[in-house]
Amino acid sequence: MSKEITSREQDYSQWYIDLVLKGGLADYSAVKGCMVIKPYGYALWEKMRDALDKMFKDTGHVNAYFPLFVPKSLFEAEEKNAEGFAKECAVVTHYRLKTDPDNKGKLMVDPEAKLEEELIVRPTSEAIIWNTYKGWIQSYRDLPLLINQWANVVRWEMRTRLFLRTAEFLWQEGHTAHATAMEAVAETKQMLEVYADFAENWMAVPVIKGVKTANERFAGAEDTYCIEALMQDGKALQAGTSHFLGQNFAKAFDVKFSDKENKLDYVWATSWGVSTRLIGGLVMAHSDDDGLILPPRIAPVQVVIVPIYKGDDQKARIDDKVKNELIPALKAANISVKYDDNDNARPGWKFAEYELKGVPVRIALGARDLDNNVAEVARRDTKEKASYSLDGLPEKIISLLDEIQVNIYNRAKAYRDSHITEVNSWDEFMQVLDEKTGFVSAHWDGTGETEEKIKELSKATIRCIPLDNKQEAGKCVLTGNPSTQRVLFARAY
Amino acid sequence: MSKEITSREQDYSQWYIDLVLKGGLADYSAVKGCMVIKPYGYALWEKMRDALDKMFKDTGHVNAYFPLFVPKSLFEAEEKNAEGFAKECAVVTHYRLKTDPDNKGKLMVDPEAKLEEELIVRPTSEAIIWNTYKGWIQSYRDLPLLINQWANVVRWEMRTRLFLRTAEFLWQEGHTAHATAMEAVAETKQMLEVYADFAENWMAVPVIKGVKTANERFAGAEDTYCIEALMQDGKALQAGTSHFLGQNFAKAFDVKFSDKENKLDYVWATSWGVSTRLIGGLVMAHSDDDGLILPPRIAPVQVVIVPIYKGDDQKARIDDKVKNELIPALKAANISVKYDDNDNARPGWKFAEYELKGVPVRIALGARDLDNNVAEVARRDTKEKASYSLDGLPEKIISLLDEIQVNIYNRAKAYRDSHITEVNSWDEFMQVLDEKTGFVSAHWDGTGETEEKIKELSKATIRCIPLDNKQEAGKCVLTGNPSTQRVLFARAY
Numbered sequence: 001m002s003k004e005i006t007s008r009e010q011d012y013s014q015w016y017i018d019l020v021l022k023g024g025l026a027d028y029s030a031v032k033g034c035m036v037i038k039p040y041g042y043a044l045w046e047k048m049r050d051a052l053d054k055m056f057k058d059t060g061h062v063n064a065y066f067p068l069f070v071p072k073s074l075f076e077a078e079e080k081n082a083e084g085f086a087k088e089c090a091v092v093t094h095y096r097l098k099t100d101p102d103n104k105g106k107l108m109v110d111p112e113a114k115l116e117e118e119l120i121v122r123p124t125s126e127a128i129i130w131n132t133y134k135g136w137i138q139s140y141r142d143l144p145l146l147i148n149q150w151a152n153v154v155r156w157e158m159r160t161r162l163f164l165r166t167a168e169f170l171w172q173e174g175h176t177a178h179a180t181a182m183e184a185v186a187e188t189k190q191m192l193e194v195y196a197d198f199a200e201n202w203m204a205v206p207v208i209k210g211v212k213t214a215n216e217r218f219a220g221a222e223d224t225y226c227i228e229a230l231m232q233d234g235k236a237l238q239a240g241t242s243h244f245l246g247q248n249f250a251k252a253f254d255v256k257f258s259d260k261e262n263k264l265d266y267v268w269a270t271s272w273g274v275s276t277r278l279i280g281g282l283v284m285a286h287s288d289d290d291g292l293i294l295p296p297r298i299a300p301v302q303v304v305i306v307p308i309y310k311g312d313d314q315k316a317r318i319d320d321k322v323k324n325e326l327i328p329a330l331k332a333a334n335i336s337v338k339y340d341d342n343d344n345a346r347p348g349w350k351f352a353e354y355e356l357k358g359v360p361v362r363i364a365l366g367a368r369d370l371d372n373n374v375a376e377v378a379r380r381d382t383k384e385k386a387s388y389s390l391d392g393l394p395e396k397i398i399s400l401l402d403e404i405q406v407n408i409y410n411r412a413k414a415y416r417d418s419h420i421t422e423v424n425s426w427d428e429f430m431q432v433l434d435e436k437t438g439f440v441s442a443h444w445d446g447t448g449e450t451e452e453k454i455k456e457l458s459k460a461t462i463r464c465i466p467l468d469n470k471q472e473a474g475k476c477v478l479t480g481n482p483s484t485q486r487v488l489f490a491r492a493y
Numbered sequence: 494m495s496k497e498i499t500s501r502e503q504d505y506s507q508w509y510i511d512l513v514l515k516g517g518l519a520d521y522s523a524v525k526g527c528m529v530i531k532p533y534g535y536a537l538w539e540k541m542r543d544a545l546d547k548m549f550k551d552t553g554h555v556n557a558y559f560p561l562f563v564p565k566s567l568f569e570a571e572e573k574n575a576e577g578f579a580k581e582c583a584v585v586t587h588y589r590l591k592t593d594p595d596n597k598g599k600l601m602v603d604p605e606a607k608l609e610e611e612l613i614v615r616p617t618s619e620a621i622i623w624n625t626y627k628g629w630i631q632s633y634r635d636l637p638l639l640i641n642q643w644a645n646v647v648r649w650e651m652r653t654r655l656f657l658r659t660a661e662f663l664w665q666e667g668h669t670a671h672a673t674a675m676e677a678v679a680e681t682k683q684m685l686e687v688y689a690d691f692a693e694n695w696m697a698v699p700v701i702k703g704v705k706t707a708n709e710r711f712a713g714a715e716d717t718y719c720i721e722a723l724m725q726d727g728k729a730l731q732a733g734t735s736h737f738l739g740q741n742f743a744k745a746f747d748v749k750f751s752d753k754e755n756k757l758d759y760v761w762a763t764s765w766g767v768s769t770r771l772i773g774g775l776v777m778a779h780s781d782d783d784g785l786i787l788p789p790r791i792a793p794v795q796v797v798i799v800p801i802y803k804g805d806d807q808k809a810r811i812d813d814k815v816k817n818e819l820i821p822a823l824k825a826a827n828i829s830v831k832y833d834d835n836d837n838a839r840p841g842w843k844f845a846e847y848e849l850k851g852v853p854v855r856i857a858l859g860a861r862d863l864d865n866n867v868a869e870v871a872r873r874d875t876k877e878k879a880s881y882s883l884d885g886l887p888e889k890i891i892s893l894l895d896e897i898q899v900n901i902y903n904r905a906k907a908y909r910d911s912h913i914t915e916v917n918s919w920d921e922f923m924q925v926l927d928e929k930t931g932f933v934s935a936h937w938d939g940t941g942e943t944e945e946k947i948k949e950l951s952k953a954t955i956r957c958i959p960l961d962n963k964q965e966a967g968k969c970v971l972t973g974n975p976s977t978q979r980v981l982f983a984r985a986y
């Protein structure tokens with residue numbers, strides 16, 4: 001190995017950090033709680049962003065950009081939302097520095113440049129956006145308003161973890177406005193389906209679609225829908241949320257529209273978002289002790305080609321094959337391919353490096369291979385190697401990438417499916433959480449108090465009430481009180 | 494007209510604001526100095542961003558993302574840079590709000606959540622990036638490092654103007670690290686060429702490439718190269734800058750590398766950026782009193798089709814032609830086309846609306862046109878209308894778009910070229926600035942004092958010393974002192 005990776009068994013947390021740092025996805029920064037997204041990690045985010053962006057546009061949404069700052073008076077207008085985020089707000093109070101008279105070469109905040117009203121660095125943009133929508137919506141003809149924003153947001157965190165929990169992160173936030181509650185609910189559900197589609201078919205991460213309990217709802221929402229994924233250590237990860245906001249923000253910002261009969265009513269709202277947190281989930285869902293395993297559809301480099309040669313003659317023959325045949329054929333099929341003929345590293349070092357980086361397919365091509373009209377093809381997901389004929393190789397690589405995409409998904413799904421466990425007693429509940437881990441499907445009496453108590457006792461939260469959940473009579477796993485359905489509990493990131 | 498636009502002659506500033514607001518590019522926000530980029534404006538920015546991003550990648554750059562915040566101690570490390578930006582810094586001093594005991598339902602900044610060290614909202618990212626590069630660069634093998642970032646930045650401004658000067662704006666900032674001064678200078682010049690290529694061939698805005706005087710240099714740079722454009726009111730606009738930073742940031746952040754002989758040296762740096770300000774320049778370079786004129790290569794909608802019909806039968810026949818023939822043919826050629834068959838607005842209203850929005854080509858198609866196998870095609874740049882045969886129409890539209898792109902550029906270039914005036918006396922200098930406007934090419938004695946004095950007297954600044962400037966003996970237009978070359982002055986945005 002080129003770089004030492006802690007094994008999952010030894011220390012799962014450290015394994016994760018090793019992959020993120022040594023795999024070139026991100027780095028720590030000098031700013032407490034903020035990370036640097038490195039070029040390879042950002043290329044991954046670009047692939048994810050572009051796929052999502054197309055899905056948003058295909059469902060009728062357009063992008064826009066709203067201010068980074070929210071004046072405090074706007075921020076506090078929707079009280080529940082404000083309360084929910086108040087404890088994690090970065091606040092701008094001054095707009096100028098000046099030279100520090102007591103410290104040569106140093107600067108200080110200019111006390112004379114104090115803002116009359118503090119500005120909150122957006123933790124989410126409902127407030128600033130609904131304040132803007134007020135000017136854009138008068139009539140039913142202005143609805144629906146289907147806008148998305150790609151942006152950075154800040155939520156101050158004391159304990160951070162690369163990608164999974166950082167003070168600043170990148171995300172998209174959709175904010176839509178509708179004439180009826182029904183349309184807004186339909187939009188909320190549609191975007192949940194978009195997220196599930198993206199998670200499963202692009203990230204190869206199976207997800208459970210559900211609705212959050214009142215305790216776990218987004219601050220200011222009437223209902224929060226979510227997709228929940230399972231990591232390899234048996235902990236759940238919320239991978240996306242879609243909120244039905246009712247008329248809460250319309251009322252807070254006085255956004256009314258006149259309907260076809262000229263009757264005034266408040267507008268109905270949704271918001272929905274996914275973030276760079278998804279990258280953390282992606283790493284933990286698929287990777288192994290040798291490094292990242294990236295699904296082909298979002299891998300920044302899908303195929304790497306490593307030449308194995310002695311001397312310029314052999315190199316020239318391999319170059320010819322690779323540059324004039326393989327690469328053009330793969331690029332024509334929109335495959336992102338890298339030819340690593342860097343002379344300063346040995347093939348073995350390169351193999352380990354691209355395993356660490358999760359490149360789905362590696363082609364090694366030597367002079368003897370050329371003579372035999374074959375190449376050695378290694379797939380990252382299973383680490384299988386095979387000798388492939390050079391005839392029709394590009395077509396075979398293309399179908400191999402598809403096969404890998406499916407295999408990664410199926411493997412994650414098999415693990416996830418085998419880690420949803422029905423339990424019927426508190427002892428079982430705790431035992432499954434502690435030993436088997438994963439989702440625990442259990443009856444719950446429907447009260448926030450019980451939910452809170454279970455969380456205290458077990459550190460597990462209700463991840464969701466799955467959509468189309470089976471209704472069945474039962475007894476709450478903690479209190480024994482009557483229950484009408486099982487819900488999914490898990491310890492979570 | 495659907496919306497009243499102030500004419501340029503009447504009030505150029507108001508004309509600009511009318512176009513931006515009524516053309517749907519941007520809106521004011523509740524945050525002083527910050528704007529909302531509306532969906533149409535953002536779609537334009539996306540087109541510009543994607544074109545630039547491809548040019549950056551084609552020249553070997555990769556994207557990454559660095560923190561929004563810069564701790565004050567890092568910010569002040571490169572003294573000139575810090576001094577240059579100190580007066581426009583938004584400063585985060587607290588990380589929490591709490592409920593205000595004196596105001597029910599209101600929040601206040603929690604005085605107990607004061608940061609030990611203030612965080613500056615990045616006005617530019619050299620400091621945070623070079624602090625990070627310190628950990629990434631050890632040897633010549635780590636160089637060059639060619640990274641770009643797409644991000645928001647904040648520079649507090651008292652007097653703002655949509656797109657042209659806003660407290661928050663979107664931009665890209667390239668930050669590269671090199672082993673030699675020569676390589677860094679070559680990178681600086683290469684990126685200037687990229688910007689000029691983009692401005693001229695995508696935005697259709699002719700630019701003058703040059704270098705800034707010491708007074709006008711980026712704070713912390715050894716040399717600032719720039720492209721300068723001319724607006725229709727005769728004022729210049731700096732459309733992009735590329736800085737050779739020498740070893741200033743490497744020294745401030747102690748970033749050294751060992752060369753092939755194991756000798757340690759400081760790294761050489763560049764940075765370069767363009768921003769949403771370009772949109773303001775685009776509007777002012779081409780548009781007219783009827784609205785925006787957008788170059789086809791970056792127009793969000795390149796072709797709009799408006800049906801003209803009475804009754805469902807006529808509509809059905811037009812729909813068939815448009816949806817089954819025209820749109821598929823245009824889309825196959827990657828033309829972005831909109832079919833506006835909204836029944837609530839009359840054709841005349843739509844015509845005015847798409848003129849306002851600067852859609853390069855409008856096709857009107859009526860039932861009688863269909864009978865005659867023709868369509869009415871209007872081009873936005875010249876407002877010419879012509880009847881085109883429906884046979885081969887898509888091909889003709891494609892070449893018409895190319896023609897419009899060229900025409901818009903040529904028109905702007907003719908205007909710009911006729912507004913570069915050589916002057917040889919102070920009287921002439923002032924007269925040209927006041928009456929003819931545009932760039933004034935004049936001898937200058939090369940001192941910062943004279944430059945400053947000219948600025949005070951005339952409100953004109955030295956826009957640049959053009960690259961490959963002709964050397965000729967002359968006398969400074971203000972002082973009469975000897976000069977070796979003419980430089981370009983203008984009043985500027």
Ligand SMILES: [Zn+2]
Binds near residue numbers: 208
């Ligand atoms: Zn859920």
Ligand SMILES: [Zn+2]
Binds near residue numbers: 701702703705718720
């Ligand atoms: Zn210049």
